Amino acid sequence: MTQIHPTAIVGAGAEVHPTAVIGPWCLIADGAVIGPGCVLDSQVRIGPTVRLGADNRVCHGAVLGAEPQDLGFSPDKARPLTIGEGNTFKEHVVISCGTKEAEGTRIGDHNYFMNAAHVGHDCEVGDRNILASSATLAGHVRLGSHCFLSGLVAVHQFCRIGDYVMVGGVSGVRQDIPPFSMANGQYARYVGLNLVGLKRNGFGPRERNAIKQAHRLLFHQGLSLKSAIEALREPAAESPEVAAILDFVAASRRGLVGAREKG
Numbered sequence: 001m002t003q004i005h006p007t008a009i010v011g012a013g014a015e016v017h018p019t020a021v022i023g024p025w026c027l028i029a030d031g032a033v034i035g036p037g038c039v040l041d042s043q044v045r046i047g048p049t050v051r052l053g054a055d056n057r058v059c060h061g062a063v064l065g066a067e068p069q070d071l072g073f074s075p076d077k078a079r080p081l082t083i084g085e086g087n088t089f090k091e092h093v094v095i096s097c098g099t100k101e102a103e104g105t106r107i108g109d110h111n112y113f114m115n116a117a118h119v120g121h122d123c124e125v126g127d128r129n130i131l132a133s134s135a136t137l138a139g140h141v142r143l144g145s146h147c148f149l150s151g152l153v154a155v156h157q158f159c160r161i162g163d164y165v166m167v168g169g170v171s172g173v174r175q176d177i178p179p180f181s182m183a184n185g186q187y188a189r190y191v192g193l194n195l196v197g198l199k200r201n202g203f204g205p206r207e208r209n210a211i212k213q214a215h216r217l218l219f220h221q222g223l224s225l226k227s228a229i230e231a232l233r234e235p236a237a238e239s240p241e242v243a244a245i246l247d248f249v250a251a252s253r254r255g256l257v258g259a260r261e262k263g
Helices: 195-200 205-219 225-236 240-250
Strands: 050-052 063-066 081-083 094-096 105-107 181-184 189-193
Touching: 050 063, 063 081, 081 094, 094 105, 189 195, 189 205, 195 205, 205 225, 205 240, 225 240
Parallel strands: 050 081, 063 094, 081 105
Antiparallel strands: 181 189
16 A cells, blocks of 8 residues: 555645655645655655656655746646656755657666756656766756766756766866766866776776777877767777767767866
8 A cells, every 4th residue: 555644745646656655745746657666755746747667766855847947938848757767866856847858858777866966857867877966967968877977067958978977076068978988177078088987887908998099089189070980980890889989979969078188
């Protein structure tokens, strides 16, 4: 039987799985779907377009499916917020619903959002990412999987961040960051390979070396983006990691972050 605290308000049209736990003073809007094993701690607000998968933990004061911070938004334009399984949303996390794209805002599986993290409207977040305290994604950002965004990172709208990227604290991301990178700085710049992340995730010396050579072509050979893409085609045929970098870079519309100057 569903455990719903007597102070919680659950819309008549909401679907709450029998194994879910709804804590005190939570508000679940009509139309929301709460999956099996979910736990909503207290004073959690769930919007009408939210589809919450299994085994998600939503902590005190978090808001999922919030109306976006978009001056052109009206409630009749709301699109889904679809969330996978096993995510943790710590205190006062805010995730906006979608606005323009049919798929809306999408969150994958096993992500960890620390307190006051924010994901804007129409973003796509992959799997097993960590967003540290007050890390923020503006609208339409694409975040891959296995990334770590440190505290107070701010990502500009429409930017893309590839898989296995680590961004240092208090960084502003204005352009795309390719897979397997580390970036840092007020205006974030490429500072090297995410070696710790790669080793922790089982990438061996051969894979790491292929990635290193690909990054050298992108950031340290003085090539234009078009020339770097062409130079990556041959090694991409031999390495799935380089192929992933090539695909990411070739799809860039905002350009890549620059490399930090040595010295």
